[in-house]
Amino acid sequence: MKQPILGIDIGGTGIVAGVLVDGHLEEVRSIPTPANESQEVVLNAIAEFIEGFMHHDLLGIGIGIPGLVDVENGIVLNLSNIPAFQHVHLREFLENRFRKPVFINNDANCFALGVQKYGVGRPYKNLVGITLGTGVGGGIVINGHLYSGVFSAAGEWCSAPYLDHDFEYYCSGKFFNQVYKEKPKTLAKKAEKGDLIAIRAFNEYGKHLGALIKHILYAFAPEAIVLGGSIRKTYPHFQESLFESLKDFRYPQVIQRTKILISELDETAVHGAVALVEDEVEIIPAVK
Structure with missing residues (x-):
C-alpha cells in the first residue's frame, strides 16, 4: 500500500480536490473559489478545504493553479481570475499549517503529468498535453518527467502570436464565442443536427488547432499529444479538419508516429497534482 496523496486544482471559479488511495482517486469534492475576496480569505478557504481531508495519513499535497509559479520555492506569482492572489x-503557508510537504505547479503542466501517469498517456515517456477550454494551456513531459521551465511557463503556446491574435483566441472557447457568438457545446448540438454554420465553425477550429499542433511538432516531436479540457468532448466535429491541416507538415514520418489522443479523465489536473508529489517524494508504505 502507498500513503494517500491529496491533489488540488485551484481555479478562478472552483477548487477541486481528491485523494489518491491505492492508485484510485477518491473523495473528489469541490468548493466555490472566493475569487474576489482578499488574499487572506482565499488562503483560509483553501486551508479549511484541506482540513476536511486530513483524516488521511497524507504523504503530501500537490496543487495545480492557472498561473505562474516559482516551483522551487512554492510561490504563486499570479493566479488567473483571482486578483488578490499575487x-x-x-x-510555506500550508506546510506550516499541516506539516506535510507541498508541491505547486501550473495546472496545464499538471494535466500533462496526470495523463502521462494515470491516463491515456501512460504508454509514452514523451508527450505534450493541451487543455482546450475557456483558454488554452500546455504541458510538456520529457522522459517521463514534467518539464516546467522558468516559473512553470513552459508550454504557454496560448500567448504565441497567430494570425491577427494569438493561439488562445483561435484554439479555445474564445473562437466560438467571439466569431460565432455561441458556446462550443451549443454548436456541437447544432452540428449533430446538420447545421451548416456549426459544421463550418468546427471545420475552421480544427484547422486552427492543427496549426498549433504543427508548432508543437516542430519544437518537440513528441510521441503523443493529448487533448483535454471541455472542448475535447466535441472532437468528432473537428477531427477530420484537424488531420487535414496536418497534411502539409514537412515531416510526414513524424505525423505517422505521433499519436493524437483524447483524455478520458475528467479530473486530470487533480491526478496531475497528485503526480507532483509522487515525482518529488519517496513513497513510503503506510504503517498499519
Whole structure:
C-alpha cells in the first residue's frame, strides 16, 4: 500500500480536490473559489478545504493553479481570475499549517503529468498535453518527467502570436464565442443536427488547432499529444479538419508516429497534482 496523496486544482471559479488511495482517486469534492475576496480569505478557504481531508495519513499535497509559479520555492506569482492572489507563499503557508510537504505547479503542466501517469498517456515517456477550454494551456513531459521551465511557463503556446491574435483566441472557447457568438457545446448540438454554420465553425477550429499542433511538432516531436479540457468532448466535429491541416507538415514520418489522443479523465489536473508529489517524494508504505 502507498500513503494517500491529496491533489488540488485551484481555479478562478472552483477548487477541486481528491485523494489518491491505492492508485484510485477518491473523495473528489469541490468548493466555490472566493475569487474576489482578499488574499487572506482565499488562503483560509483553501486551508479549511484541506482540513476536511486530513483524516488521511497524507504523504503530501500537490496543487495545480492557472498561473505562474516559482516551483522551487512554492510561490504563486499570479493566479488567473483571482486578483488578490499575487506573489503568495502558498507552500510555506500550508506546510506550516499541516506539516506535510507541498508541491505547486501550473495546472496545464499538471494535466500533462496526470495523463502521462494515470491516463491515456501512460504508454509514452514523451508527450505534450493541451487543455482546450475557456483558454488554452500546455504541458510538456520529457522522459517521463514534467518539464516546467522558468516559473512553470513552459508550454504557454496560448500567448504565441497567430494570425491577427494569438493561439488562445483561435484554439479555445474564445473562437466560438467571439466569431460565432455561441458556446462550443451549443454548436456541437447544432452540428449533430446538420447545421451548416456549426459544421463550418468546427471545420475552421480544427484547422486552427492543427496549426498549433504543427508548432508543437516542430519544437518537440513528441510521441503523443493529448487533448483535454471541455472542448475535447466535441472532437468528432473537428477531427477530420484537424488531420487535414496536418497534411502539409514537412515531416510526414513524424505525423505517422505521433499519436493524437483524447483524455478520458475528467479530473486530470487533480491526478496531475497528485503526480507532483509522487515525482518529488519517496513513497513510503503506510504503517498499519
